[in-house]
Every structure is written in structure tokens, then in C-alpha cells.
Amino acid sequence: MHASELAQYVVTGLLVGGVYALMSIGLALIFGVMRVVNFAQGDFMMLGMYLTYFYAMSFHVDPLLGALLTLPPFFLLGLLVHRVFLARVTGGGDPNREMDAQLILTLGLSLVITNATTMILSPMPRGINAPYASRAFAAGPLLLNQARSYAFLMALALAAAMYALLTRTDLGRALRAAADDPEAAGYQGIDVRVMHGTAFGLGIALVAAAGGLLATYHPIEPNVAVNFIVLMFVAVVLGGLGSIPGAFVGGLVIGLVQSLTLLLLPLQLQNVGVFVTFLLVLYVRPQGLFGRRARAV
Amino acid sequence: MREGARGWLGIAGVLAIGLVLTFALTERYHHRILTLVFLWAAMGLAWNIISGYAGQISFGHQAFFGIGAYTTVLLAAKLKLTPWLGMFAGAGVAMLAAVLIGTPTFRLAGIYFGLATLAYPLIFRIVMDYLGFQEVAIPMVRDHPILFMQFEDPRAFDLLALALLAATLVLSRLIEGSRLGYSLRAIKENEQAALAMGVDAFRCKMAAYALSAAPAALAGAIYAHAILFVVTPEAVFGVLVIVQTLVVCLVGGVGTLWGPVIGAAIMIPVSEILDSTVGDRLPGIQGVVYGAALMAIMMFAPEGLFWRLRRRRPVSTPSAAAAEAAPADLESTSAAAPARPGSVLLDVRGVSKAFLGLQALSEISFDVRQGEVLGIIGPNGAGKTTLFNVLNGFLLAEDGEVRWEGEAITGLPPHAVCRRGVGRTFQVVRFFPHLTVHENVIVGAFAHGGTPAAAAALARAALARVGLGARGDVLPPGLTTLELRLMELARCLATRPRLVLLDEPLAGLSKDGVEIMSAMIRRVRADGVTVVIIEHTVQALVKIADRLVVLDHGRRLAEGAPGDVTRDPAVIEAYLGKRWLARHAATHAADLRP
Numbered sequence: 001m002h003a004s005e006l007a008q009y010v011v012t013g014l015l016v017g018g019v020y021a022l023m024s025i026g027l028a029l030i031f032g033v034m035r036v037v038n039f040a041q042g043d044f045m046m047l048g049m050y051l052t053y054f055y056a057m058s059f060h061v062d063p064l065l066g067a068l069l070t071l072p073p074f075f076l077l078g079l080l081v082h083r084v085f086l087a088r089v090t091g092g093g094d095p096n097r098e099m100d101a102q103l104i105l106t107l108g109l110s111l112v113i114t115n116a117t118t119m120i121l122s123p124m125p126r127g128i129n130a131p132y133a134s135r136a137f138a139a140g141p142l143l144l145n146q147a148r149s150y151a152f153l154m155a156l157a158l159a160a161a162m163y164a165l166l167t168r169t170d171l172g173r174a175l176r177a178a179a180d181d182p183e184a185a186g187y188q189g190i191d192v193r194v195m196h197g198t199a200f201g202l203g204i205a206l207v208a209a210a211g212g213l214l215a216t217y218h219p220i221e222p223n224v225a226v227n228f229i230v231l232m233f234v235a236v237v238l239g240g241l242g243s244i245p246g247a248f249v250g251g252l253v254i255g256l257v258q259s260l261t262l263l264l265l266p267l268q269l270q271n272v273g274v275f276v277t278f279l280l281v282l283y284v285r286p287q288g289l290f291g292r293r294a295r296a297v
Numbered sequence: 298m299r300e301g302a303r304g305w306l307g308i309a310g311v312l313a314i315g316l317v318l319t320f321a322l323t324e325r326y327h328h329r330i331l332t333l334v335f336l337w338a339a340m341g342l343a344w345n346i347i348s349g350y351a352g353q354i355s356f357g358h359q360a361f362f363g364i365g366a367y368t369t370v371l372l373a374a375k376l377k378l379t380p381w382l383g384m385f386a387g388a389g390v391a392m393l394a395a396v397l398i399g400t401p402t403f404r405l406a407g408i409y410f411g412l413a414t415l416a417y418p419l420i421f422r423i424v425m426d427y428l429g430f431q432e433v434a435i436p437m438v439r440d441h442p443i444l445f446m447q448f449e450d451p452r453a454f455d456l457l458a459l460a461l462l463a464a465t466l467v468l469s470r471l472i473e474g475s476r477l478g479y480s481l482r483a484i485k486e487n488e489q490a491a492l493a494m495g496v497d498a499f500r501c502k503m504a505a506y507a508l509s510a511a512p513a514a515l516a517g518a519i520y521a522h523a524i525l526f527v528v529t530p531e532a533v534f535g536v537l538v539i540v541q542t543l544v545v546c547l548v549g550g551v552g553t554l555w556g557p558v559i560g561a562a563i564m565i566p567v568s569e570i571l572d573s574t575v576g577d578r579l580p581g582i583q584g585v586v587y588g589a590a591l592m593a594i595m596m597f598a599p600e601g602l603f604w605r606l607r608r609r610r611p612v613s614t615p616s617a618a619a620a621e622a623a624p625a626d627l628e629s630t631s632a633a634a635p636a637r638p639g640s641v642l643l644d645v646r647g648v649s650k651a652f653l654g655l656q657a658l659s660e661i662s663f664d665v666r667q668g669e670v671l672g673i674i675g676p677n678g679a680g681k682t683t684l685f686n687v688l689n690g691f692l693l694a695e696d697g698e699v700r701w702e703g704e705a706i707t708g709l710p711p712h713a714v715c716r717r718g719v720g721r722t723f724q725v726v727r728f729f730p731h732l733t734v735h736e737n738v739i740v741g742a743f744a745h746g747g748t749p750a751a752a753a754a755l756a757r758a759a760l761a762r763v764g765l766g767a768r769g770d771v772l773p774p775g776l777t778t779l780e781l782r783l784m785e786l787a788r789c790l791a792t793r794p795r796l797v798l799l800d801e802p803l804a805g806l807s808k809d810g811v812e813i814m815s816a817m818i819r820r821v822r823a824d825g826v827t828v829v830i831i832e833h834t835v836q837a838l839v840k841i842a843d844r845l846v847v848l849d850h851g852r853r854l855a856e857g858a859p860g861d862v863t864r865d866p867a868v869i870e871a872y873l874g875k876r877w878l879a880r881h882a883a884t885h886a887a888d889l890r891p
Contacts, residue, residue, distance in 0.1 A: 037408060088596045097599075099408060100354055104547060105595040111540060111588025115581025123580065222581075226536060230419060233412055241408075268427050275416040282413045283401045 017255020018152035024235035024247040026206035032242030033199035039106040042225030043113035048208025067212025074208035078201030117222040125221040151213035234278040240288025319455040328451035335458035341545040341557025346509035349551035352485030357414030359538035361391040365514025366521040384518035391514035454523035486729035495715035495744030550601025639667025648697035672842030679848040720794030728773040735769035741791035759791040
């Protein structure tokens with residue numbers, strides 16, 4: 001194999017991985033602050049795809065812009081979902097059992113969203129015909145799909161904005177304080193419940209935007225969530241549950257692994273490479289590649 | 298035994314109701330629902346063994362369901378093997394898979410275990426697709442339909458599924474009453490405490506996982522013949538399989554025989570009827586109902602219907618008066634037995650342990666002699682609890698050696714240390730909150746095996762010995778601090794230790810409580826058990842210890858008779874600082890406190 005062919009697989013993997021990275025940091029943010037593994041994350045991504053589709057079909061909004069426009073409504077939706085459902089099973093119990101309860105609750109939510117969407121919008125796949133989806137930039141011998149390149153750059157920008165929010169603003173500091181030690185944060189006058197809601201809203205908004213970016217080149221259907229939620233889990237565990245930069249790198253790694261698996265295995269087995277990577281990381285480094293604390297002991 | 302008899306009676310009841318329904322229903326469609334109720338109840342019970350009793354939430358249990366279905370059907374299709382044998386082959390393959398999956402995966406705890414289990418059915422699904430088994434039809438065998446599980450009469454499938462349900466109930470009931478069952482529940486409630494009580498957590502989880510894989514595989518095999526006819530990866534490894542399993546268990550209640558049965562009896566007919574009435578127009582209705590059920594149960598009755606209904610029933614509590622009176626009889630035996638200068642039982646040589654650069658223990662050496670009470674004192678952060686964690690195998694020392702009667706026990710896992718005769722208690726009592734006081738102690742009593750009856754008797758004796766004989770049926774959260782500490786001591790004694798490590802047994806006790814506990818410790822020693830106690834208040838310890846070892850900042854500061862040690866200037870300095878020492882240099886410091 002030529003080096004250029006290998007480079008093509010690497011570049012393709014990284015471009016796809018950028019969008020995985022964005023959706024994964026949403027999941028990591030929710031876990032990092034709330035200690036909630038959100039099974040419904042993939043479903044919010046799917047809803048983000050549909051909203052972007054709706055913007056494109058009804059108002060001729062370019063999906064790249066549409067993806068950004070999913071942020072405000074999904075932030076509010078996240079606040080609402082937290083207030084109505086998650087807040088009820090948080091606080092005051094045995095942390096392990098609480099975690100199980102939240103996990104099951106979001107699993108239920110995921111089932112409801114997927115199936116209700118199927119009922120209302122039909123299982124038929126849809127697509128946005130973005131003009132750049134079938135064009136490519138040529139960089140020397142490498143071809144970069146335009147839709148994926150734009151999506152990658154947008155994902156990078158959004159992830160950077162999120163990182164700046166967390167590290168440079170008072171809200172970010174409050175979020176991190178609530179994540180590190182909810183009790184001490186409470187004593188400092190930080191309303192931990194509000195921080196949980198904010199984190200959930202932000203996490204949902206990010207994954208919806210990632211869905212919007214994905215919609216530029218991926219078919220939109222109610223069942224799309226199942227495949228992506230597992231990829232997100234893998235990325236987040238890879239990065240060390242709850243670490244934002246870790247999840248970002250985890251997402252890129254997943255894209256790479258998917259792409260490079262094609263060199264070794266047939267297309268059908270593409271995700272076997274991902275799952276095997278996932279299991280290997282869990283066995284070898286359950287705290288993740290970048291995890292600070294070994295919570296798995 | 299009352300509870301046990303009720304369990305068997307309940308199983309007989311489920312079987313009877315199942316039989317009545319099998320022969321009372323007439324419509325084919327109703328039989329289909331009945332078969333499904335039995336099958337999902339059995340599948341739920343299978344999941345309940347590992348996730349309910351042992352608390353290891355598995356999101357990948359459909360792996361075994363699918364293995365059962367595929368093995369049975371492929372054996373019939375390719376080798377003409379009758380499914381009556383094929384399904385047991387499937388169960389065998391599933392158990393083997395459980396061992397192969399469990400060996401690496403049980404190294405992970407909590408959420409990590411659950412996430413890892415997600416991956417296995419996904420992998421199986423992709424591989425089955427890849428191998429060309431996207432659709433495997435059950436071969437029609439017209440001349441031997443019964444040999445190939447092809448029944449005209451739908452009641453046959455009802456009976457088959459009911460038989461599996463009954464067998465799974467019996468298996469679960471046997472596990473509940475066995476050493477394994479107590480160990481699993483202890484692991485779920487507090488794994489560290491279980492380990493310290495001699496529970497080999499890894500092996501117990503593996504056993505539970507393999508035992509839960511078998512009925513899941515049988516359920517898959519029967520499901521393939523009764524319902525599917527064509528096995529696809531989606532149908533047997535798909536998300537809906539684990540969702541239905543979770544729904545029946547969580548709605549009904551986990552950790553009990555009856556939860557999955559109740560959950561299946563409610564949820565399966567509801568979803569089937571909805572699916573058949575409006576399913577054509579609303580294709581996702583089943584998923585919505587299951588999802589909504591999961592959400593509702595987590596928000597309003599997270600423990601499940603069975604436990605919720607049971608909690609309503611008034612529970613009789615034994616009178617507290619009996620417990621108040623009980624400790625009095627300790628006084629008679631509280632006279633200290635003469636200290637026999639014994640041989641060295643535990644020999645600690647040069648043990649060191651650091652946490653990320655903080656030297657918690659550095660080159661600690663001392664020995665514990667048969668029959669003595671050795672006190673280990675030191676200010677907060679001196680490394681006392683770390684020392685115990687090294688001694689009982691929770692932590693691995695970087696350097697040094699611990700010998701038990703001449704045998705090196707450094708690096709042995711906690712359960713093995715316990716079984717050699719080293720018991721321990723914890724600074725903050727680690728109890729199993731959902732097990733009664735008696736059951737808490739039974740976990741310890743199983744350390745050396747034996748029958749459940751023998752363990753129950755041993756536990757009763759241990760409780761009586763600490764004066765908690767009347768409190769056996771209470772749940773630990775209903776105990777006072779003193780009673781909790783006594784219960785933990787009883788649990789430790791039930792492991793029949795020759796040495797007990799007591800981590801601050803007097804902490805948080807009233808003056809009377811300290812008296813009672815001290816008397817108890819003397820009594821333990823009088824019964825021939827060697828005692829090592831950690832305390833950071835010296836006053837109480839001086840009265841019960843034969844010798845003291847003083848730790849400070851991970852180093853051994855002093856060792857000797859209590860009177861000498863408490864007059865040692867270095868010890869006084871560690872506790873009260875240099876300035877205090879300068880001012881009160883000559884003062885006797887037997888009553889020094891931190």
C-alpha cells in the first residue's frame with residue numbers, strides 16, 4: 001500500500017472523528033458534572049438532525065448554519081428534561097443506586113424518543129442535499145470531502161468555544177466546582193441543581209449541533225441514535241469518563257479506528273474494530289487514556 | 298426457614314396459576330401472550346441472578362439469549378440435532394461465553410462493567426451478519442415434528458416456557474438460600490466488607506454470571522421455536538431483547554424471585570395487546586410503552602412494584618427493651634484472662650506503602666503474639682488504617698513482608714487472608730444495609746463454607762455472644778452506633794478468626810458504650826482470639842491493651858507496655874506538640890488526648 005493511501009484513510013478518519021468528538025464532549029460534560037451516563041444522548045443527536053433538516057426544507061437554511069441554530073432550542077430542551085425527569089432521581093441517595101436509576105431513566109427516555117419519532121415522522125430515511133456533500137477539496141494526492149471538512153472545522157470551533165466557556169468564565173468555573181465537589185460547591189453559594197441543569201442543557205445542545213453537522217452527509221432516520229450512542233460511549237470511556245479534552249481526543253480516535261479498520265476488515269466489520277478498542281481500553285486502562293482518577297477500582 | 302417455605306409455596310403457586318391459564322385459555326393469540334409472559338419472566342429471572350442479587354448491571358444479557366437461539370437452530374439446521382438437546386448445548390455454549398466474557402470484564406466495577414457488557418451483543422450481531430447468518434430459518438421436519446419442537450397445539454409452547462420459568466425460579470430460590478446467594482447480596486451491598494468477610498467476590502460473580510447465562514440461552518432457544526421461526530441477529534441480539542428483560546425486572550423489582558414474574562405478567566400483555574391493536578398504525582408503540590414504563594418506575598417507585606407493595610405491610614419489630622438489657626450479661630465474663638505470653642502469630646517486617654508520593658507507611662515492623670491485645674495508636678494520618686488495609690490484603694505493600702504463623706501472606710487477596718483466620722472491622726462500620734442483622738453475620742459465618750443451617754446457627758451464636766441475640770431480624774440502619782459496632786464484631790467473629798483487627802471500635806461511643814465494647818474485647822481475648830486495636834484516643838486503650846505500638850507519619854515511633862509508651866517524650870510530642878512538651882515535661886501523660 002502506498003503511503004498516500006494510508007494518509008487518505010487517516011485524513012478521512014480524522015474528519016469523521018471531529019464530529020464524533022463534538023458529540024462525545026456533550027456526553028462527557030453531562031457525565032463530568034452530573035455523574036449521569038446519558039443513554040438518550042444519541043436520540044438528542046437524532047432530533048438535532050431532524051431540526052436541521054426542518055430548517056433546510058422549510059427556510060432553506062444551510063445545514064452548517066442550521067446546526068448552530070439547534071443550540072438554543074436544545075439547550076432549553078435540556079433544561080426542561082433535567083427539571084422534569086432527571087432532577088427527580090438525583091440527590092440524597094446511595095450514589096451507586098442513583099447512578100443506576102438515572103441510567104435506566106435515560107434509557108427509557110431514549111426508547112420513547114426513538115419510537116415516538118418513528119411513529120410521528122415515519123421510519124423513512126431522509127437526507128439534506130447539501131451541494132458540497134459530493135464535492136471534495138484536493139490537497140496534493142489527498143481528497144477531502146467538503147461536507148466532512150466543513151463539519152470538522154465547525155465541530156472544532158464549537159468544541160473550542162465550549163472549552164473556553166468552561167475554563168475562562170465564571171459559569172465554567174461554577175460548573176467545574178459542582179463537578180469536583182458538589183457539597184463544597186454548595187457551601188460556596190453555587191446552586192448545584194442549576195449547574196446540573198445547565199450542564200445537561202449544554203451537553204444536549206452540543207450533541208444536537210453535532211447531529212446537524214452530521215446531517216450534511218449522513219442519512220436522517222429515527223434509528224440512527226443506536227449506532228452513535230455506542231460510538232459516543234466508546235469515545236468518552238477512551239478519554240476517561242467525564243474529561244472534556246479526553247472525550248474530544250476519544251472521538252478523533254474512534255474516527256481513526258473506524259477508518260483504519262477498513263484496511264484490515266471488510267466494511268461490515270468496521271465497528272468490530274471500535275468495540276474491540278473499547279474493550280481493550282476498558283481492560284487495560286479503565287480510567288481512560290486521560291482519566292485522572294481510577295474510579296473503576 | 299419460614300421465609301424459605303413461603304418461597305417454595307410461591308413457586309408452586311406460580312406453577313399452578315400457569316397451568317390453569319395454559320388449559321383455560323382458548324384463543325391462539327392468548328397462548329402466544331402467555332408463552333411470552335413465561336419466557337420474559339424466565340429471562341428476567343436470569344438477568345436478576347447477576348444484576349439483581351449481585352448488583353452487577355448487565356446491559357448485554359441478550360448475548361446469551363442470542364447464543365442459545367443461534368446454537369440450537371444452527372445445530373438443527375446443519376447437523377439435524379434435535380433442539381431438545383440443542384438447547385442444552387446452547388446453554389453450555391452460553392455458560393462458556395459467560396466465563397470468557399466475565400474473566401476480563403469483572404475486573405471492572407460499577408458503571409464500567411455495565412458499559413463493557415454493551416459491546417458483546419453488538420459484536421455478536423455484526424459477526425453473525427458477517428458469517429451469513431442474517432436469517433436462519435428453523436427447518437421444517439414433517440415426519441418428526443415433536444422431536445424438532447414443532448407443535449400444532451400452542452399449549453405445548455406454554456408448557457415448555459412454563460417449565461423453564463419454574464426451573465429458573467427453583468434455581469433462583471436455591472441460590473438465594475445458599476452461600477453463593479448470601480455472598481452475592483453482600484457484594485452488592487458492600488463489596489469491600491464482603492471481601493473482608495472471606496467472600497471471593499470474583500469467583501462468586503463468575504458463578505452467578507454463568508448460572509444466569511444458562512436460563513437466558515434456554516429462553517432464547519424456546520423463543521426461536523415458539524415465536525420467531527426465523528432467527529435474525531436483530532431479533533435475538535437486538536436492543537429490544539435487553540429492553541424487555543430490563544422492563545420486566547425493573548417494573549417488578551430486582552433482587553427477588555417475584556419481581557420479574559410480576560413485571561412480565563403486567564408489561565408483556567400490555568405491550569402485546571397495544572402492538573396488535575394499534576401497532577400497524579403506530580409502529581413504535583411497544584418501544585414507547587417500554588420506555589415510558591422505565592421512566593415512570595424510576596421516578597415514582599425505583600425499587601419496583603414488589604418491594605413497594607411489600608413496604609406497605611407493617612413489619613413487626615422486636616422490642617428494643619430486650620436489646621437494652623442484653624449487654625448486662627457481658628460483665629460476668631469481662632474479667633481479663635491472664636495474658637499468656639504466646640508465640641508470634643503475625644509478623645510484620647519492614648512494610649512500606651506510599652500514595653502518589655505521600656509515604657503512608659515506612660518500614661513498619663512489629664509482631665503480634667498469640668493471646669495478647671495489641672493497641673496501635675497514633676494521631677490522625679499516622680497510617681493506622683493503611684496498616685490494617687495492608688495486613689488484610691486490601692492494599693499491596695511496596696516493600697516488606699507480613700507473615701502469618703511463618704507463612705508469607707503479603708499479596709494474598711482479602712478473602713484468603715480472612716479464611717486463614719484474620720478478621721477485621723472498619724473505622725466506619727461497613728454493614729450490608731438490606732440484609733438483616735442475622736443475615737449480615739451469616740455472610741461472615743460462611744467464610745469457611747458449611748451448610749446454610751450451620752452458618753445460620755453459627756451466626757446466631759455469634760450474635761448472642763455480643764448480646765445482640767434479640768436484634769437478629771432488624772435491618773442495620775435501625776441499630777444504634779454501639780449495636781452496629783457489636784454487629785460488625787459478631788460478623789467478624791463468625792468467620793472464626795484467630796486474630797481480629799479492630800479499627801477504632803470505640804469511636805463514636807458514649808462512656809457506657811466504651812465500657813461495654815471494652816468488656817466485649819476482653820471477652821473476645823478470653824475466648825482465645827488475639828486482638829489488634831487501632832485507636833487514636835489513648836485513654837480507653839491503655840486499660841485493655843497489653844502492649845502498644847505508636848505510629849506517627851507512617852513510622853513506628855515507639856513500642857512497649859502502655860505505661861512506658863505514654864510517658865515516652867517522643868510520643869507525647871507527636872500527640873501534643875513540642876511546646877506542650879516543653880511546658881509539661883515532667884507531667885504524667887496517661888490521660889493524654891489528641
